Amino acid sequence: MALAVKSEGRDAIKRRALLSRTLFLVPGLTYITAFMLIPLGFIIAYTFLSRGTYGGIEFIFTFENYTRALDSLYIGVLIKSIFIAAAATVLAFLIGFPVAYAITKLPTNRQNIMLVLIVLPFWTNFLIRTYAWIVLLNTQGFLNKGLINMGVISQPLELLYKPSAIVLGLLYAYIPLMILPIYSALVRIDPAMKEAAINLGATPAQAFRQVTLPLALPGVLVGAIFVFVPSVGNFIVPELLGGGKTVMVGNLIRDQFLKARDWPFGSVLALSMVIMLLVLFFIQARVNRRVLGDARA
Amino acid sequence: MSSFLSIAAVSKRYGDIQALNNVSIDIRENEFFALLGPSGCGKTTLLRALAGLESLDSGVVTLANEDLLSVPANKRPVNLMFQSYALFPHLNVFDNVAYGLRREKLDKAEIDHRAHDVLKTVGLLDQKDRRPSQLSGGQKQRVALARAIVKRPKILLLDEPLSALDKKVRSEMQLELKRLQHEAGITFIIVTHDQEEAMSIADRIALMDKGEVVQIATPVEMYSAPKTKFVADFIGTSNLFSGTLGTGNISVQGKTLPAPATQLASGSKAVLVLRPEDITLGTTGQISGTLVSSNFYGGSSLLFVDCGFEQLVKVSCALNQVPPAGSTCHLSWSAADSILLADA
Amino acid sequence: MHNKLGWLRLPLYGVLVFLYLPISVLIFMSFNASDAPFTWTGFSTKWYSVLFDSPDILEGFKNTLIVAVITTIISIVLGTLLAIGLARYQKSSSLEAIALTPAIFPDLALAIGLLALFTSLHLTLGLHSVIISHALFCMAFVTAIVRGRLAQIDSSLEEAAQDLGDTAIGTFFRVTLPSIKPAIIAGGLLAFTLSLDEFVIAFFTNGPSSPTLPIVIYSMVRFGVSPEINALATVVLLISALIVTIAQRNVKVQDQL
Known part of the structure; x- marks a missing residue:
């Protein structure tokens, strides 16, 4: 029996499916390739090239940039950066987990209000949020004045321009990025999981430790990546709250590009940050598989 | 016949909703008992209250003449098979089954022995190293069942145990549940909204509606002598x-x-x-x-x-x-x- | 229900104080009459009028607006297409990961990579290079939000339209687009704020002649605290907060991250 409508043939239908797939995917993916993947290729290529006399690069192959990065001076900076970023991440977890957990206990409409309140500062200007701490923590700032007026201290405390101030600034900037993924992981846990543990004889504390916590772990790791990665490469917080005294790897990279004009060496440092990101993602993906089984990505 | 689990005049209110209104049921030892009713009739609330996951406003529940409501949820000799199964996704089948035994601080040899035994009974010994995500619906259900009965509870509660299975697996599991109940000698209380399921599986049924018990009877009695229009309409x-x-x-x-x-x-x-x-x-x-x-x-x-x-x-x-x-x-x-x- | 919170109230409300205290102090001090940065002498709005008399700030604001508007348009178009493509035509977790990477890629690495690219192409730096760079990571946020929305709506909606005789293009404009409109609006608003407030990438990919507002702010805050910055900061904070609040009304942004 012939169809009443004109047949277009299977090839035409296949061609049209391919066309729409191309139309939707190609522009965005081309853009990402051109402005993220190719630039990343540039960074990798630069790490093997030599620095030009007046900045820029010269096409002379070398490993010198890598050996230079192993210099104890730069390794020290890298370790210090990792240490500071890790401190901010751990603090963000210790504060963020109870906060995320508390939010899941609120009625649904209040959960949303609370989440908005927590993310709102994150979407505002980073420089200004960092600057606000100078206003607060300066020797003549609000906190010192308040403490002196209350008679707690007699001399103003130097709260700024030390590593702890950097950790505080990073914590402040990125703690919403820890709370959100932990919250998402926690609300996705079937409440029956905890009840099942209790029904099988666990105390509420055991149920939390043996069931809730492991199931929230993938979310915790996403949060850790979201806090650690922008922290370790940050150069604004060390400059504004660290007073430029504590040099972190972000400051070093910026200086290699804008002051020392040693692009190949700056590229090595930048690549180390990208590698850290990839390693962390790899770990997160593995933990996610282990915790949730193979069925869920 | 003596009453094993005695539920006497229990009530529970959530805001404007009377979830349980003066409910009294006596359940005998080794009985396969069904709480049947449309959704929102209070059957699940009652089941969760027996497990200690929900508190009651008033009433008394005794198990073998001892007050059950004063026992904390994790110490009750009552285990629940959840409707969603609630298998721990981060533990394999064996560890899921052994979870409850480990909480009793039994020695390792006994835990191994009992977990193996129960996995053999439900036919999943080969799958003991698998994760729940790698199992079929029927297998998950068996793990959930094994995890609950391995604790040798006085009462096993089953919340809509067969609702997630397709029809064929379902009738197989019905038979299996009956067999297990016989072998283990445990009192089973099943919650279901499916009258056919309750009729075919249970020794006695309590039909509930709007937080109240309408009739308690054997399936045959309930079919042939319904007490109210609601029962006549709901059953068969x-x-x-x-x-x-x-x-x-x-x-x-x-x-x-x-x-x-x-x-x-x-x-x-x-x-x-x-x-x-x-x-x-x-x-x-x-x-x-x-x-x-x-x-x-x-x-x-x-x-x-x-x-x-x-x-x-x-x-x-x-x-x-x-x-x-x-x-x-x-x-x-x-x-x-x-x-x-x-x-x- | 919330009476179950118990001691969890402490971290919950504590974190809100932590997040809002510095900002509140800053806003408060922007209304200080004196130019002593830490001493309150009386209420005044004079620092706000100073802002409007500063050619640097006005120029920066104009540049930022140009960048943010064009970035938003590019991000919406590319991000929406990509999200639909990923949701409906090519389900691939690796492509999805690539599409979202610009959002979490270290901004400094992105910035120097782009700088290297532009330099080797002998492209003069200016607002156009900032726009190209901003559109890259803003697009990823639009993709994420629209993709999240598409995952919630049933693809059988589109199949039904086609089954009822609509063409592929007709289905796109009559069914797909209207159903993801709130997500596109939310994504666009967030792209706008992100571009408005972005500093690191703009700092590297901008030419010297046309600084954006964050670059102007950076050059100001490096030299310490002043009531003028406080006033500027207050304006910028309120603009971002307003836009994000509107975005939240369209889509629960926190679910998409």
């Missing part, structure tokens, strides 16, 4: 004729139908319950009408006959005797087979 398939009682008959939408002997006063509102299988097709009958359609159900067919009532009359009929659609059917039954209930 039936024709319900609401009308006004005369003497020896009932007037329904202008027609007079024979009624069985009754205590109800003449002139009162009543409902006549007539099961499809009690009606016979013949050449003459109490009522007659046109055959609208027939549905095939395995060994027999259910006919829908338009006899001039608001609803079609359902008649069951042997396969080889189904008349063609549109033909006139004469329906007859013995008044003694019908049931007369007061209509609220």
Whole structure:
């Protein structure tokens, strides 16, 4: 029996499916390739090239940039950066987990209000949020004045321009990025999981430790990546709250590009940050598989 | 027979909703008991209260003459098989099953022994290293069951245990549940909204509606002697004729139908319950009408006959005797087979 | 329900104080009459009028607006197409990961990579190079939000439209687009704020002649605290907060991250 409508043939239908797939995917993916993947290729290529006399690069192959990065001076900076970023991440977890957990206990409409309140500062200007701490923590700032007026201290405390101030600034900037993924992981846990543990004889504390916590772990790791990665490469917080005294790897990279004009060496440092990101993602993906089984990505 | 689990006058309120209203049920040892009812009838609340996951406003629950409600949830000799199974995704099958034993601080050899035993009973020993995500629905259900019975509870609670399974696996599991209950010698309390399931699996059923127990009876009693119109309607398939009682008959939408002997006063509102299988097709009958359609159900067919009532009359009929659609059917039954209930 | 919170109230409300205290102090001090940065002398709005008399700030604001508007348009178009493509035509977790990477890629690495690319192409730096760079990571946020919305709506909606005789293009404009409109609006608003407030990438990929507002702010805050910055900061904070609040009304942004 012939169809009443004109047949277009299977090839035409296949061609049209391919066309729409191309139309939707190609522009965005081309853009990402051109402005993220190719630039990343540039960074990798630069790490093997030599620095030009007046900045820029010269096409002379070398490993010198890598050996230079192993210099104890730069390794020290890298370790210090990792240490500071890790401190901010751990603090963000210790504060963020109870906060995320508390939010899941609120009625649904209040959960949303609370989440908005927590993310709102994150979407505002980073420089200004960092600057606000100078206003607060300066020797003549609000906190010192308040403490002196209350008679707690007699001399103003130097709260700024030390590593702890950097950790505080990073914590402040990125703690919403820890709370959100932990919250998402926690609300996705079937409440029956905890009840099942209790029904099988666990105390509420055991149920939390043996069931809730492991199931929230993938979310915790996403949060850790979201806090650690922008922290370790940050150069604004060390400059504004660290007073430029504590040099972190972000400051070093910026200086290699804008002051020392040693692009190949700056590229090595930048690549180390990208590698850290990839390693962390790899770990997160593995933990996610282990915790949730193979069925869920 | 002595009562093993005694639920006496328990009530629970959530805001404006009375989830349980003065519910009393006595359950015997080694009984397979079903809490049956439409969603929102309070059956799940009662089940969760027995497990200690929900508190009650008032009432007393004793298990083997000891107060159950004062025992914390994690110390009750009562285990629950969750509707969603609630298997721990981060633990393999063996560790899921051993979880409850480890909380009892048993020694390792005994934990191994008991977990292996129970996995063998449910036929999942080969799968013991798998994660829940790698199992089929039926296998997950078996793990959930194994995880609960390995604790050797005095009572096993099952929350809609078969609802997530497809029909074929379901009837297999029904048999399996009955077998396990026999072997383990544990009292089972199952919650379900599926009357067929409750009828085929349970020794006794408590039918609940709007937080109250409507009737407690064996499946046969509940089918043959429903206490109220709700029970008659909920259990099995039936024709319900609401009308006004005369003497020896009932007037329904202008027609007079024979009624069985009754205590109800003449002139009162009543409902006549007539099961499809009690009606016979013949050449003459109490009522007659046109055959609208027939549905095939395995060994027999259910006919829908338009006899001039608001609803079609359902008649069951042997396969080889189904008349063609549109033909006139004469329906007859013995008044003694019908049931007369007061209509609220 | 919230009476179950118990001691969890402490971290919950504590974190809100932590997040909002510095900002509140800053806003408060922007209304200080004196130019002593830490001493309150009386209420005044004079620092706000100073802002409007500063050619640097006005120029920065104009540049930022140009960048943010064009970035938003590019991000919406590319991000929405990509999200639909990923949701409906090519389900691939690795492509999805690539599409979202610009959002979490270290901004400094992105910035120097782009700087290297532009330099080797001998492209003069200016607002156009900032726009190209901003559109890269803003697009990823639009993709994430629209993709999240598409995952919630049933693809059988589109199949039904086609089954009822609509063409592929007709289905796109009559069914797909209207159903993801709230997500596109939310994604666009977030892209706008992100571009408005972005500093690191703009700092590297901008030419010297046309600084954006964050670059102007950076050059100001490096030299310490002043009531003028406080006033500027207040304006910028309120603009971002307003836009994000509107975005939240369209889509629960926190669910998409």
